[in-house]
């Protein structure tokens with residue numbers, strides 16, 4: 001239906017004073033509620049919007065404090081569902097003011113004649129699911145109650161101000177204002193002694209303007225925020241040109257981007273850039289005055305790696321010192337306690353310069369906490385400040401607060417949402433909650449929401465929900481409800497995602513830490529709007545996975561399951577590989593496959609620096625073999641790890657696992673010698689196995705020459721390399737040495753059987769395929785030789801082998817034989833530590849700096865190697881291994 005026709009069509013709801021009957025009730029007439037109403041009407045649903053405020057606008061209706069502006073460029077913070085609307089409205093500035101944004105919502109409401117279905121000044125007092133009618137019963141404080149089939153919370157993420165939690169607020173005799181509930185006719189602060197408590201976005205936007213009016217302004221800061229100059233003015237030419245060149249493509253790119261604004265994925269990691277290059281990028285971002293730019297475009301690891309992130313913090317501290325004249329004030333304004341971006345950074349106009357004004361004082365609450373608010377002002381540990389006005393810019397009970405504010409919400413069997421969320425919000429996709437049929441949340445906890453351009457995330461949710469409702473109706477279903485399995489799976493996925501970025505390291509409203517007593521968990525989905533959109537689409541394409549659908553005249557449908565079982569970054573990698581449409585490696589022939597691997601490896605991030613990298617030749621079973629040596633930066637002599645690369649005995653060389661070898665070296669603090677053993681088909685079984693053994697013996701004999709610690713060595717390997725490592729242990733035991741102190745086996749090949757379930761479960765789709773393993777075996781080893789323990793070590797004698805660490809990955813054809821080997825070692829009396837990496841594939845653990853969720857696993861491997869070598873398991877904290885890297889879990 002054309003949009004114009006929708007606008008002219010009248011709602012079929014009735015409001016007679018008795019219960020109002022509609023298909024859909026929406027709470028909130030902000031950005032989400034307005035679009036919902038339009039889209040619902042267009043899909044043929046009757047709908048009512050219940051709104052507490054006196055007009056449209058949501059958070060922009062309430063937040064009228066001086067300086068309130070958008071901090072995503074308004075060109076991006078706009079509706080995109082109707083290209084005509086998009087063309088009809090032109091923003092006057094790069095970052096529009098609150099009054100202009102409110103005018104925009106008024107314009108949208110008028111254009112689609114939305115107000116006639118919005119009940120203003122109406123608050124929901126309770127909502128209850130009725131199992132007999134399959135409807136929600138909603139009690140309001142103004143006018144008729146509502147009965148609806150579907151109930152949608154469009155309540156916003158930052159709309160319920162949190163109480164100030166400071167003793168004595170009620171005693172204050174002066175004026176009190178909240179930025180989030182600013183009086184509509186403004187406040188005259190001229191000549192007054194004003195305090196602002198809070199230095200988040202609201203404080204930082206309002207402080208410069210309040211300072212211009214007040215006789216004196218005292219700012220009470222608990223946590224310093226990172227603030228960047230907005231450089232407001234007309235929309236920047238480069239973005240405008242990009243936008244105007246192809247608006248539809250621009251919008252579409254935004255929908256599939258990381259943060260809902262079309263910027264490319266940055267590829268260069270911090271340590272690949274020189275200081276000068278990093279500074280140049282930073283200065284460009286600083287000059288751009290764009291949060292999304294500086295949050296995503298500096299270097300690829302800025303949001304994930306603690307050290308790389310700290311570089312940004314230091315550059316911003318320099319900027320603060322350059323503006324703020326008093327060094328003590330500059331120091332207090334420089335955030336030291338959280339990574340850049342882990343707490344919402346702010347956009348400012350003259351914020352730091354405001355502290356140079358003679359009528360502005362900063363009180364650092366970290367040094368002198370507020371003791372109380374009194375009748376005349378604020379008392380801290382060190383001073384008493386007399387005041388006429390206190391402005392609370394103390395923020396919101398974010399994400400869950402607004403939903404819980406329209407309580408009680410009672411679902412099936414009388415369960416209340418507050419009891420279900422007592423330990424933190426539980427949702428499926430941030431859209432629905434198990435036990436609450438037909439209840440939807442727009443940008444709820446568990447969805448990208450506040451970590452994205454809200455406009456893009458709101459439209460995606462509204463489209464998804466209304467399209468689902470239409471599809472349900474067309475199929476004869478009347479209820480839709482998330483399953484417990486799906487919801488638990490999403491919670492696991494959210495927890496996995498939370499390890500990807502540094503958000504969890506800061507006490508913020510993202511985690512609920514700003515509200516005393518609130519359960520802390522990273523509430524927004526942090527892995528990007530594009531990947532999230534893909535997941536929501538996948539739920540649909542897989543037959544409403546994770547939802548139970550019912551209807552009076554149709555058979556119930558319940559396609560139970562979890563939509564994401566892979567680790568989030570593994571999923572992304574597989575998605576990228578799928579898009580590359582790579583050839584099947586086994587179709588390329590041995591040389592073609594080797595060339596392919598070389599090319600493929602060029603695309604991965606370079607390994608991180610170690611103390612020294614060298615190369616040379618050692619003596620293999622039948623002649624010299626090349627090796628690559630990685631030495632830690634710490635003083636030696638270090639224990640030596642003999643490393644065997646992966647590649648199915650056919651591919652790879654001593655360089656091909658370079659990033660992993662560097663990582664092992666850095667984390668374990670040991671020398672890693674990667675051996676270039678011979679490959680099939682030129683050198684079939686047992687060449688690789690015999691080379692592995694010979695190389696280990698040679699390295700042990702030449703340990704001192706290599707700068708290593710004489711005595712037992714350690715062996716390690718990945719995939720076929722792990723096969724060689726453990727075969728080496730068996731041969732060393734049987735042939736009188738060398739002494740091996742421990743073995744690290746990452747996704748090892750241990751047996752020639754292909755009938756274990758992991759071969760069937762993971763036959764295709766996870767990079768290492770069953771067909772590729774067949775091919776490797778065929779090239780390496782004739783069927784008659786395959787049961788030889790030098791090919792299938794699981795069939796050998798395992799007693800007396802060195803202690804082992806065996807890592808296996810859930811979605812790997814080799815998973816079960818790895819687990820079986822670990823169990824067989826243990827049964828033979830060998831000390832074994834196992835890591836069964838959930839959600840990982842065969843290559844994830846060695847994809848250093850690509851699969852971040854593998855970091856925890858690699859840290860454990862390094863600890864195990866240190867333990868085998870008799871060293872303290874934890875490497876002393878060094879400057880070049882970030883705490884985040886060491887602490888992250890592998891799942």
Ligand code: N01
Pocket residue numbers: 069070071072158164165166179197198199200201202203205220221222223344365393394395396450509514
């Ligand atoms: O709230 P905040 P906000 N005693 O929570 C301090 C969006 N937004 O309203 O950090 C003393 O960020 C608190 O200190 P601490 C945007 O997403 C957008 O400013 O808890 N201090 C903090 O400094 C933003 O992130 C725009 O230690 C207390 C401040 O109050 C989000 O809304 C504009 C305290 C609260 O900062 C929230 O921003 C405005 C206490 N008892 C907001 N309690 C745009 O530009 C709290 N604080 C679009």
